Amino acid sequence: MAKSKPRVKVPKKAEAGEIITIKTLISHKMESGQRKNKKTGELIPRKIINHFRAEFNGKLVFETAIEPAVSSNPYISFKMKVPESGEVVFTWTDDDGSKYTTKKKIKVG
Amino acid sequence: MKLDRREFMVWGVGAAAVAVAGLPTIAMAAGDPTAEDAIKEFTGGAEVKSGRVELDTPEIAENGNTVPVSVSVDSPMTADDHVTDVLILADGNPRPGVATFRFTELSGEAEASTRIRLAKTQNVIAVAKMSDGTFFMDKQPVKVTIGGCGG
DSSP: OOOOOEEEEOOSEEOTTOEEEEEEEEOOOOBOSOOBOTTTOOBOOOBOEEEEEEEETTEEEEEEEEOTTBOSSOEEEEEEEOOSSEEEEEEEEETTSOEEEEEEEEEEO | OHHHHHHHHHHHHHHHHHHHHTHHHHHHHTTOOOHHHHHHHHHTTOOEEESSEEEEOOSEEEETTSEEEEEEEOOOOOSSSOEEEEEEEETTSSSOEEEEEEEOGGGSSEEEEEEEOOSSSEEEEEEEEETTSOEEEEEEEEEEEEOOTTO
16 A cells, blocks of 8 residues: 555644634545455455544644544645644554654744 | 546446445444434433534535535634534444544634545534533535445
């Protein structure tokens, strides 16, 4: 499987107190665990991104538990109120325990 | 390259739709939770009112593999009055759970979007939990032309 590559879209600059939209996408097959192998009839084991989390300067902004019903290459967008300059850290957690992270800086003023 | 992939997708989706048709009864027999069970678990049996939650889904989804869903909750998002969690369910999937969004004070607005799989025509449900312990719900029917891969 191709390596999971996270992509995020965050404005570089914001006013203090401004509410921004953050868009995220990670390449991942999101094997639901419901599909069957056509030849053997066996269920293909589930392997999905089961959790996503965004923190700003160490404080939680948004997180979500993800079930197999979320599409492959999961896309998530959400809002954030920017209090000051800082860095947003995004973390995706895979069923196998791997974590994928990426970071983006936001400058206020 | 692109064409190949499309062709592959069409075949995959068709096969999955056939496979899914027989699944729900099997899933229920195995004791999988229904959407109602999932709501009860989320609310702890509390009353769920309508209003405040707005679910934005397409009326008709041609491809059940990737259906855009947006949810927004009318809330000032202050320390005293905010949305803590929003549960998203699809009541006609083999398993109804889709996602649970958690919002914080840093969210500013309780609004989030994602893309989901729908096995067949069904309702998408959003239940929001407020900081004062009340619950609000919205439900939107989505017509699915080609079912999403197994839920």
